[in-house]
Amino acid sequence: MENGLDKENRTGIKARAVFGLPMRFKMADGFPAVTTKKLFFKSVKAELLWFILGSDDVKDLQEMGCHIWDANVEAPSWKKKARFEGDAGRVYGVQWRRWQSPYTDKPVDQLKIAIDKIKKDPSDRRIIVSAWNPAELEMMALPPCHMLFHFFVAKNRLSLLMYQRSCDMFLGVPFNIASYSLLLHMISQVTGLEPDEFVHILGDAHIYHDHFNQVKEQLERKPLALPKIWLNPEIKDIDSFKMEDIKLIGYKHHPAIRAKMAV
Numbered sequence: 001m002e003n004g005l006d007k008e009n010r011t012g013i014k015a016r017a018v019f020g021l022p023m024r025f026k027m028a029d030g031f032p033a034v035t036t037k038k039l040f041f042k043s044v045k046a047e048l049l050w051f052i053l054g055s056d057d058v059k060d061l062q063e064m065g066c067h068i069w070d071a072n073v074e075a076p077s078w079k080k081k082a083r084f085e086g087d088a089g090r091v092y093g094v095q096w097r098r099w100q101s102p103y104t105d106k107p108v109d110q111l112k113i114a115i116d117k118i119k120k121d122p123s124d125r126r127i128i129v130s131a132w133n134p135a136e137l138e139m140m141a142l143p144p145c146h147m148l149f150h151f152f153v154a155k156n157r158l159s160l161l162m163y164q165r166s167c168d169m170f171l172g173v174p175f176n177i178a179s180y181s182l183l184l185h186m187i188s189q190v191t192g193l194e195p196d197e198f199v200h201i202l203g204d205a206h207i208y209h210d211h212f213n214q215v216k217e218q219l220e221r222k223p224l225a226l227p228k229i230w231l232n233p234e235i236k237d238i239d240s241f242k243m244e245d246i247k248l249i250g251y252k253h254h255p256a257i258r259a260k261m262a263v
Contacts, residue, residue, distance in 0.1 A: 001207060001215060009206075011262035017206035025181060027195040030226025032181050033248060034174040036218050038256035043068050044178045045246050048186075052111065052238060054097030059086040064243060071261065072141045081139070089140040095131040114151060115238060118191045122153035132165075146176055151187070157196035160184040165203040170211040170218070171261055176200070182246065185229050190238050214257045227251035 004016035025032040033039045046066035053060060058073045072078065073088055081089070098107035110129040117127045128151075131144035149162040162180045167173050181198045188195040207215055232245035 001212070001219075004207065006209075007206070011208075013262050014209045015206035016209065017204055019204060021202040021205050023177075023200040023202070025177065025198045025200070027181065027184065027197065031185075031229040031248065032177050032198070033227055033251055033253075034177070035224040035226070035251075035253045036221040037174075038253045039174060039178055039251075041178065041248050041251070042066070042243075044175060044182060045243055048179050048182055049241060049243065051093035051096055052241070054093045056088050056091060056094050057084075057086050058088050062086075069141070075141070078141045082141075087141075090133070090136045091140050091142065092131045092144055092146075095133050095136075095144070096129055099130075099133065100136075111238065115187060115191060118151055118153060118158065118187065118193070127151040127153075145172065146180070149180065149183075153193065154196075156193055158184065158188045158191065158193040159197040159199065160187070161199040161201065163201045163203065167202045167205040168262070169205055169207050170215050171259055173200075173202070173205075182229065185231060186238060186241060186246075189231050189233075190236055208262055211259050214259045218257055221254045224252045224254070225250075 001016065004018045006014055007017050009015055033041065043066045046061060046064035047068060049064065050061040050066070055061070058069045061067075061069055069088060073082070073086060078089070096111045097109050099110055101108050114127050114129050117124050128148065130148045132147040137143045145166040146162055146164045149160055152159040152161065160180060160183065162176075164173075164176060167176075177198070177200060180200070184198050185195045228249040230247040230249050231241075235241050235245055
């Protein structure tokens with residue numbers, strides 16, 4: 001708000017932006033769910049499980065009670081490209097689990113490869129999952145904002161770094177922090193490691209002008225103690241997690257602050 005530069009963007013709503021910011025969250029300090037407003041954690045869980053499923057069908061997400069992708073799928077610019085009702089295209093989960101190689105008919109399951117490397121070769125510096133597929137950007141209802149994540153193992157602890165090219169600081173970023181921190185916990189559990197740190201690298205970090213009043217209200221609030229995350233300890237496979245296997249414990253927060261998402 002104080003140091004950003006006002007810029008135009010594809011949404012037509014002016015945004016105030018800065019470029020290149022790092023954030024770090026130690027899982028030992030608590031689960032980094034924003035407390036100065038309400039985080040809709042059910043949607044965080046549902047979207048992440050949808051990604052892990054590798055689905056391109058928004059109806060799979062809606063069945064978990066989450067509608068955060070509806071506006072993107074219903075956007076006029078995408079509707080004319082959609083192959084079926086509810087088609088989201090070759091979005092995040094498809095790239096994570098079914099990246100199409102030009103050299104083989106067998107899809108590349110990047111997430112499975114990453115988990116296997118964490119288990120068998122934890123010193124590997126190539127434990128990376130990318131959602132940014134230049135050949136298929138036009139085949140997505142929304143090109144990936146959080147576009148790449150990288151794992152690091154040391155002293156039986158697992159850390160995750162994520163690069164996000166486009167960062168809606170009021171609406172999107174608190175959601176992204178929770179989502180990737182949850183992913184870190186889930187991958188840690190299935191690989192037998194302790195979750196250590198989520199490192200979040202922000203590219204174009206921005207606040208839309210029509211969110212200014214909401215941001216000012218949030219900045220006046222005092223943060224509360226962080227909650228804890230509970231995962232069903234019986235789950236040892238990433239594809240076995242369900243909504244009921246993930247819970248926030250002791251989440252206290254200020255009231256929700258509503259704002260419209262720029263599409």
